Amino acid sequence: MKLTLKVWRQKNSKTRGRMETYPIDGIDEDMSFLEMIDVLNQNLIKEKKDPVAFDHDCREGICGMCSMFINGEPHGPEKGVTTCQLHMRSFKDGDTIVIEPWRAEAFPVIKDLVVDRSAFDTIIQAGGYISVNTGNAMEANAIPVDKSIANEAMNAAICIGCGACVAACKNSSAMLFLSAKVSHLNMLPQGEVEGKRRVLKMMKAHDEAGFGSCTNTGACSAECPKEISLSNIARLNRAYIAASLTSEESI
Amino acid sequence: MSWITNFFTSSVGKKVIMSITGIFLCTFLAAHMSGNFLLLKNDGGQAFNEYAKFMSTFPLIRVLSIVTFIGLLFHAVDGIWLVLQNRKARPVKYHSFKGGANSSWTSRNMGLLGVIILFFLIVHLKSFWFEMKFGTIQYVEYGGVKYKDLYSIVVSAFSQWWYVLLYIICLIALSLHLMHGFQSAFQTLGLNHKKYTPIIKGVGLAFSILVPLGFAIQPIYVLLKSMNVF
Numbered sequence: 001m002k003l004t005l006k007v008w009r010q011k012n013s014k015t016r017g018r019m020e021t022y023p024i025d026g027i028d029e030d031m032s033f034l035e036m037i038d039v040l041n042q043n044l045i046k047e048k049k050d051p052v053a054f055d056h057d058c059r060e061g062i063c064g065m066c067s068m069f070i071n072g073e074p075h076g077p078e079k080g081v082t083t084c085q086l087h088m089r090s091f092k093d094g095d096t097i098v099i100e101p102w103r104a105e106a107f108p109v110i111k112d113l114v115v116d117r118s119a120f121d122t123i124i125q126a127g128g129y130i131s132v133n134t135g136n137a138m139e140a141n142a143i144p145v146d147k148s149i150a151n152e153a154m155n156a157a158i159c160i161g162c163g164a165c166v167a168a169c170k171n172s173s174a175m176l177f178l179s180a181k182v183s184h185l186n187m188l189p190q191g192e193v194e195g196k197r198r199v200l201k202m203m204k205a206h207d208e209a210g211f212g213s214c215t216n217t218g219a220c221s222a223e224c225p226k227e228i229s230l231s232n233i234a235r236l237n238r239a240y241i242a243a244s245l246t247s248e249e250s251i
Numbered sequence: 252m253s254w255i256t257n258f259f260t261s262s263v264g265k266k267v268i269m270s271i272t273g274i275f276l277c278t279f280l281a282a283h284m285s286g287n288f289l290l291l292k293n294d295g296g297q298a299f300n301e302y303a304k305f306m307s308t309f310p311l312i313r314v315l316s317i318v319t320f321i322g323l324l325f326h327a328v329d330g331i332w333l334v335l336q337n338r339k340a341r342p343v344k345y346h347s348f349k350g351g352a353n354s355s356w357t358s359r360n361m362g363l364l365g366v367i368i369l370f371f372l373i374v375h376l377k378s379f380w381f382e383m384k385f386g387t388i389q390y391v392e393y394g395g396v397k398y399k400d401l402y403s404i405v406v407s408a409f410s411q412w413w414y415v416l417l418y419i420i421c422l423i424a425l426s427l428h429l430m431h432g433f434q435s436a437f438q439t440l441g442l443n444h445k446k447y448t449p450i451i452k453g454v455g456l457a458f459s460i461l462v463p464l465g466f467a468i469q470p471i472y473v474l475l476k477s478m479n480v481f
Contacts (some may be wrong), residue, residue, distance in 0.1 A: 017392075072348050104341055170354075172341045203262070206262070237263055237439055
């Protein structure tokens with residue numbers, strides 16, 4: 001395959017970046033997208049140029065590190081996959097592929113395609129945990145959890161925190177991420193205890209980080225590599241409204 | 252800040268204001284649209300003028316119209332605030348952004364549609380509400396009682412084809428605004444349910460087509476009548 005890549009190049013967070021065009025040849029359609037970038041970087045190194053910096057780790061779709069905005073969509077055109085699981089067979093010979101970093105006030109570019117996603121850590125630190133040590137795994141039937149509730153909580157817990165929801169959202173809102181974290185903890189008995197405090201604190205951290213608000217476009221859920229449902233955002237809204245009205249604490 | 256200001260300035264709180272005022276304005280639209288069908292009654296405008304007098308003098312309706320104005324103001328100001336804040340959340344734009352791949356055009360352009368509707372409302376209120384309240388309006392008498400002749404003002408406005416065209420364009424914007432807004436309002440309030448969400452979406456779609464259609468029929472009817480089509 002012969003392709004034209006348009007890649008965002010930015011030296012560091014202080015310099016202004018720009019799009020650079022790189023022709024690339026000899027790409028196999030069975031290569032993953034990141035392997036294609038590896039080939040590009042190999043070429044750049046041979047030409048004594050600075051290779052493109054990009055985030056990646058497990059390359060099997062579970063770590064949430066890869067974060068490329070490909071042809072106008074986070075993680076590219078395929079549904080339910082991360083960039084590392086995207087293969088070159090999803091493109092045609094001769095295609096031009098535009099590759100950009102996530103764009104959000106809360107996700108500043110560090111270099112090229114690498115953005116600082118520590119705003120997500122700040123949200124988690126605000127309440128995305130259980131305060132007590134829950135100890136060893138106990139007898140499974142000691143705390144009954146309905147299977148459908150457990151399924152919903154697990155469907156939310158599957159969030160890998162990659163930030164595609166923020167990247168896809170026209171408002172750079174992190175509501176899908178936040179709602180997944182709140183849902184997975186608040187729906188289960190161990191997390192439910194601190195539910196009100198959690199939702200109030202995490203929402204505050206979300207807003208302070210500079211993320212936008214939700215317009216319910218559904219773009220986040222459509223682009224989420226883990227296909228997390230928009231119903232989590234409704235659950236978050238419900239929990240936030242209820243906690244604001246009923247919590248004795250002022251957060 | 253108190254918990255109340257914390258709530259209403261949070262990203263969800265601001266949306267709750269949009270949602271509640273939005274649902275309220277929907278009920279206003281439905282009532283306004285059905286009442287105005289009196290324009291189609293073939294009685295020289297008597298029923299419409301009597302209805303206009305009732306709507307502008309009956310105390311409960313007066314209170315409701317003030318609440319509607321306040322609701323509209325909150326919906327518009329809060330909406331503009333949200334748009335500005337959301338723009339700030341992405342200072343550097345994408346070179347290539349394929350919004351159509353993951354969301355509807357209307358959901359991504361609620362602000363633009365809202366501005367079109369606001370522009371329409373200014374023209375609309377100037378033409379009728381302002382004329383009725385402060386303008387030099389003629390009086391008619393039915394059975395010895397004097398009524399402001401709003402009907403004649405409406406008929407003369409709707410006899411201009413370009414005015415009717417402007418109405419229809421704005422009603423299309425309203426329809427698109429409602430197509431996303433109606434169901435979105437429920438999602439914002441957290442009212443999402445496997446059983447009820449499909450019903451809400453269905454009702455929302457029907458509402459967003461039927462209400463603007465009802466509104467559109469009225470000026471089209473008056474225009475065709477003024478052209479002696481029937």
